[in-house]
Amino acid sequence: MKTVFIQTPMGVLEIIGNLEGLSAVLFKDAETSTISEKVPEELKDAVLQLQEYFEGERKEFNLKLSPEGTDFQKRVWNELLNIPFGKTSSYLQMANKLGDPKVIRAAASANGKNPISIIIPCHRVVGSDGSLTGYAGGLHRKKWLLEHESSSLQQSLF
Incomplete structure (x- = not known):
């Protein structure tokens, strides 16, 4: 490594x-x-x-990823890759996409154990009410990342 x-x-x-x-x-x-x-x-x-x-020039990553985790964690991390740049999802939406709303806590736990910050965009998962919930890198970084993506999207509209 x-x-x-x-x-x-x-x-x-x-x-x-x-x-x-x-x-x-x-x-x-x-x-x-x-x-x-x-x-x-x-x-x-x-x-x-x-x-x-x-720098606001990239909205998608094109890299080989090799995170270590359980099969369930890898399923969650793969689902995170489907959340578009500048958009958010909730833990409940994640659980539903994984096929079972009862796995919401497990999905949230797997989200928090994501070892590849930013590229696997766990920062795009928020509470059902839109609130910023936990982030391993700190809520100040989660807020910065979401604002960065939002402002990059606004700039690209003009």
Whole structure:
């Protein structure tokens, strides 16, 4: 596995992966992370696409993903990939799309364990009433990401 640390408008991201795909994109505390001077070849495309996303130039990612998790977690993470840029879904809608409204808590738990932030857009899942609910990267980052996507959509309309 290769690792790179990049600076973003929301702080430091740690990107982990290899030729099989990305296994993690994680928010880090700046005090514990040093920005990488060199990007491993296997992670260059991920770094470029994330930079384009933060610059408002990318709305979809085209990367090989290889997150580690249970079969159910992977089903939830695959469902997250279907939430369009600038849109949101609720935990209940996620559970319904997985075929059983009773799995709402399990779906929420799997959502919170998503190891590939931003690219697998768990930040696009909100409460049924539209409220910002938990986010492993912190609610301030979830709010920033949703506002970033909303403003990027508005800009592209003109």
